[in-house]
Amino acid sequence: MISALLKRLGQTLFVLFGISVLVFLVFFATPGADPTSRIAGKNASPETMTRVRHEYGFDRPLPVQYATMMKKLFITRDLASYVDRGELVVPEIVRAAPVTLSLATGAAVIWVVASVAMGTVAAAFRHTWIDRSLMMLGLIGISIPVFWLGQVANLITQARYHDTWLFSWVPGLGYIPFLESPVGWFRALIIPWVVLAVLFIGIYGRVLRADLITVSGEDFMRTARAKGLSPTRVLLVHGLRTSMITFVSLFGLDFAQLIGGGALLTEVVFGLQGVGRLTYQALSNLDLPLIMASVMYSAVFVVMANAVVDVVYVLLDPRVRDAR
Amino acid sequence: MHADVPLLEVQNLCISFRSHGRNVPIVENVSFSVNMQEILAIVGESGSGKSVTATAIMGLIDTRDVKITGSAKFRGQELIGLPQKAFRQLRGRHIAMVFQDPMTAFTPVYTIGWQIDEQIRAHERVSKSEARARTVQMLGNMGVPDPERTANRYPHQLSGGLRQRAMIAMALSCNPALLIADEPTTALDVTVQAQILDLIRNLRHDYGSSVLLITHDMGVVAETCDQVMVMYSGRVAEFGPGDAIFAQPAHPYTAALLDSIPPLTGPRPTRLPSIAGSPPSPSERPAGCAFAPRCNYSHKSCETVPPLVTYGQQSVACVLPVEGRALPSRAVTKDLA
Numbered sequence: 001m002i003s004a005l006l007k008r009l010g011q012t013l014f015v016l017f018g019i020s021v022l023v024f025l026v027f028f029a030t031p032g033a034d035p036t037s038r039i040a041g042k043n044a045s046p047e048t049m050t051r052v053r054h055e056y057g058f059d060r061p062l063p064v065q066y067a068t069m070m071k072k073l074f075i076t077r078d079l080a081s082y083v084d085r086g087e088l089v090v091p092e093i094v095r096a097a098p099v100t101l102s103l104a105t106g107a108a109v110i111w112v113v114a115s116v117a118m119g120t121v122a123a124a125f126r127h128t129w130i131d132r133s134l135m136m137l138g139l140i141g142i143s144i145p146v147f148w149l150g151q152v153a154n155l156i157t158q159a160r161y162h163d164t165w166l167f168s169w170v171p172g173l174g175y176i177p178f179l180e181s182p183v184g185w186f187r188a189l190i191i192p193w194v195v196l197a198v199l200f201i202g203i204y205g206r207v208l209r210a211d212l213i214t215v216s217g218e219d220f221m222r223t224a225r226a227k228g229l230s231p232t233r234v235l236l237v238h239g240l241r242t243s244m245i246t247f248v249s250l251f252g253l254d255f256a257q258l259i260g261g262g263a264l265l266t267e268v269v270f271g272l273q274g275v276g277r278l279t280y281q282a283l284s285n286l287d288l289p290l291i292m293a294s295v296m297y298s299a300v301f302v303v304m305a306n307a308v309v310d311v312v313y314v315l316l317d318p319r320v321r322d323a324r
Numbered sequence: 325m326h327a328d329v330p331l332l333e334v335q336n337l338c339i340s341f342r343s344h345g346r347n348v349p350i351v352e353n354v355s356f357s358v359n360m361q362e363i364l365a366i367v368g369e370s371g372s373g374k375s376v377t378a379t380a381i382m383g384l385i386d387t388r389d390v391k392i393t394g395s396a397k398f399r400g401q402e403l404i405g406l407p408q409k410a411f412r413q414l415r416g417r418h419i420a421m422v423f424q425d426p427m428t429a430f431t432p433v434y435t436i437g438w439q440i441d442e443q444i445r446a447h448e449r450v451s452k453s454e455a456r457a458r459t460v461q462m463l464g465n466m467g468v469p470d471p472e473r474t475a476n477r478y479p480h481q482l483s484g485g486l487r488q489r490a491m492i493a494m495a496l497s498c499n500p501a502l503l504i505a506d507e508p509t510t511a512l513d514v515t516v517q518a519q520i521l522d523l524i525r526n527l528r529h530d531y532g533s534s535v536l537l538i539t540h541d542m543g544v545v546a547e548t549c550d551q552v553m554v555m556y557s558g559r560v561a562e563f564g565p566g567d568a569i570f571a572q573p574a575h576p577y578t579a580a581l582l583d584s585i586p587p588l589t590g591p592r593p594t595r596l597p598s599i600a601g602s603p604p605s606p607s608e609r610p611a612g613c614a615f616a617p618r619c620n621y622s623h624k625s626c627e628t629v630p631p632l633v634t635y636g637q638q639s640v641a642c643v644l645p646v647e648g649r650a651l652p653s654r655a656v657t658k659d660l661a
Contacts, residue, residue: 025348200433219428225384226423227443227494231408237442318478319432 008310012303019299020292027288034058035288039082056082073293081286092278092290092298099175099273103196103266104258106189109290111197111204112251113295116240118201119208125237128212135209141202150269157191160202173271192270196263200254207250211243218242245317252309260298329400330357331534332381332502337394337404339373339380341606348607350376351558354394358502358551360526363535365566367546367581368555369603374538377555378504380404381536382421383411386421398502409446420495424507424533424637426487430479435610436463436487437475440494447498460491465530466523485516492523496531503527506534509544521548542581545569554578559629572653574640577615579651613642621649 028035037044040052053059057068072079073090081087122134157167169187176184215221216239224238225231264276275294282290313320339351351373360366366374379385381396381403392489396403398419403411404489415421422430430439440459442623450458463471466489479487488508495503505524509517525548527533539545545552551570554562554577562575573579583597601618610616612627621625625643636643644650 090621220425220431222384223423223429223491224431226382226415226421227413227446228414229442229446230412233446238536241433242431317433317482318435322478322481 004322008307015303016296016299018243020070020296021066023292023295024069025062027063027286027291035082035286038286040131066307068290069289073296074291076264079289079293081236081287081290083290084286085253089289089293093275093293094276096273096278097297098177098283100259100261100263100267100276102175102178102185102189103192103263103272103274104255106193107196107200107258107263108251108255110193111200114197114201115204115208116247118205119212120235120240122205123212123239124231126209131209136204139203141198142206142218144198144200144264146195147265147269149198150192150266153191153195154269175272176272192266192272194321196258196266196269204247204250208243208247211246212239215243241316245313248316249309252305256298256302256305259301327361330359331362332358332396332398332536334377334381334396335394337377337380337396338392339376339385340391340612341387342389342391343607349558349609350606351380354555354558354560355561356551356553356560358534358536360501361532361534363525363528363537363549363550364551364553365537365628366553366555367539367542367545368561369540369606371557371603372555373558373606374555375506378421378536378538380624382415382419382504383408384421405419413447416443416495416500417498418500419502419504420498420500422488422491422495422503422505425511426491427479427511429491430487432479435476435478436482436490440475440490440497443494444497458497459493462497463490466490466493467519474504481549484512485519488512488520489517489523493519496527496533499531500533502536503533504538506538507540508537510539510541517544523543524548542585546585555579557609558606559614560632560639560641561615562638562640562642563632564636564640568637570654572636573651574635574645575615575636575642576619576621576644576651579654582654 031243035056036049036053039056040048044052045124053232057065058201060068069079077088077090078090081092082091086228118134118138122131125131140173154173158173161167170191171184171188174188176188178185206232212235216235221234222239224234229237260273261276261279262276262282263274266272268280275297278290279294279298282294332443334357335336335355337351337354338349339478340347341349350466354377356364356366366377368374376385381398383403383406385392392404394404398414401414403414406414430436434442437459438454440462441455442454444455444458445452450591460471460475463474468486468489472603474482474486474490482490488511492503492505492508503524508524509520512520521544523616524535525538527535537544537549552564552566553560553561554569556577562569562573562578569578570582573582577599578598580597584599586596587593599618604610604617611629613619613622613630616622616626621644625647630641630643632639632641633646635650
């Protein structure tokens with residue numbers, strides 16, 4: 001058990017190292033991406049360029065630059081932005097992370113519950129109008145762009161119907177920390193959660209329905225029926241439980257991706273200062289330390305989420321347990 | 325329960341599936357009965373309708389494109405058209421089923437013991453520990469070594485033979501009157517096959533169960549069964565006591581199937597005879613006797629569907645006995661039966 005954990009940790013560190021080298025090289029060793037000219041400004045004199053280059057250490061060999069950046073990022077944690085001078089990068093990520101974490105977690109709860117319900121009901125009533133309309137709804141959910149849905153939600157809850165009893169509880173755009181006011185946190189996030197979850201409900205509901213229908217043709221489902229179990233029990237205890245294996249692996253990837261800043265559009269539309277938005281800002285003005293920091297942050301989550309998925313896998317599927 | 329009333333009585337069972345707008349008959353006018361503590365074998369090639377017959381009796385055909393007519397009475401209770409809710413009381417409790425492939429017939433994510441407990445607790449009000457005690461006892465009775473530990477293992481951790489034993493233990497856990505075994509030994513290797521057949525043969529003494537054994541293997545039939553029903557292309561070809569059929573098959577198809585068993589005594593044949601061609605697909609059945617295109621004795625009168633006629637101890641759907649040209653009796657394979 002411990003050796004497996006250590007192995008996992010080693011793999012994680014290796015992956016993180018690889019990603020950091022890759023990001024570093026893409027931005028530092030790509031021709032034309034010289035950060036000096038961006039920092040020094042347009043038409044800077046050669047003297048200024050040299051000064052800036054020396055000050056930021058860009059005249060040193062690449063491995064040294066890489067090591068310095070990693071040291072500043074992980075050990076001294078005083079890596080500063082190139083764009084806003086003196087603005088430390090790590091605290092910015094630390095400020096943004098809870099926002100994204102809250103957004104993604106809440107949405108995940110909604111989409112897991114809703115899509116399991118939707119997929120199971122659709123599979124139970126397959127080929128009836130219930131199934132067809134649920135799948136149609138799912139397809140609509142998948143097709144609606146999240147920024148459009150978000151804007152419409154804002155239009156309705158913030159402007160048009162904000163003064164009616166229905167939406168007067170919705171606070172203005174932005175994030176309210178949980179510790180400050182749990183109720184406010186919930187009120188501020190519930191609409192972004194739903195908007196973000198809609199796409200995933202559609203995808204997961206459809207995937208789960210397809211899985212359940214495939215599983216229903218399996219021999220063990222026939223055995224379960226031949227045992228005299230009720231259709232509900234056959235579907236939930238034998239079918240759904242077995243189908244959850246695919247569901248979980250899909251979920252791990254999507255959830256990690258969202259935590260790592262994949263909910264950019266939702267964050268922008270709802271004015272949430274999350275990691276996605278931070279990464280977007282860093283990319284748009286090529287702020288290398290911030291890019292590096294946010295990429296490393298999301299890589300950590302992706303790798304961690306994969307590790308969690310593996311653990312859940314082991315719990316869900318005894319065949320995996322023996323295979324390792 | 326009167327001993328003279330058959331446990332299961334099937335009459336004129338017809339099953340057809342709707343496909344591309346027309347009805348394709350899969351099983352036509354099948355009638356048979358299983359008496360108390362009797363083993364009846366349904367024999368036939370794949371596609372002969374034997375599994376469909378069994379699934380229909382169990383009420384496990386769940387597409388809406390199927391049409392089932394006729395009658396199947398279990399202890400006098402009509403099964404055809406029985407609502408699923410009433411069927412659930414029977415399934416697993418009074419009629420149990422063992423499937424062909426023990427590799428896939430257990431849900432992979434639960435232990436064997438859990439799945440047997442589940443069946444017991446679905447039909448009887450017993451506590452978890454009582455159910456488990458019965459499970460362990462059943463597994464032990466089925467010759468599973470170290471049943472307590474095996475109960476806590478997952479299906480993939482057991483060998484095919486053990487899994488099939490566990491499957492039979494599960495089927496028998498509520499002491500059913502009728503066990504339907506659909507090719508229970510096909511997926512197993514030969515030595516395990518013999519053990520499982522022994523187990524099935526002893527069920528009637530140990531548990532008083534009747535068995536409906538579905539197989540394509542005449543060798544399996546020879547070893548286990550009282551009554552034999554040979555099916556070809558969805559119809560009954562021949563029905564009668566095993567001894568009689570093995571001694572003197574009346575249908576050329578039965579005779580051909582018997583020819584394909586390797587003899588236990590005498591010189592070893594270099595090549596076993598096989599039946600040329602393959603059975604017709606249900607949508608392309610010939611107008612007359614379905615076996616005629618592959619039959620050596622096929623002639624003019626085979627162009628109409630032959631009725632079942634009584635011949636000796638068996639009934640047979642062939643014109644030959646009626647025409648006085650019955651097949652010769654078989655001395656060689658008799659010691660097999």
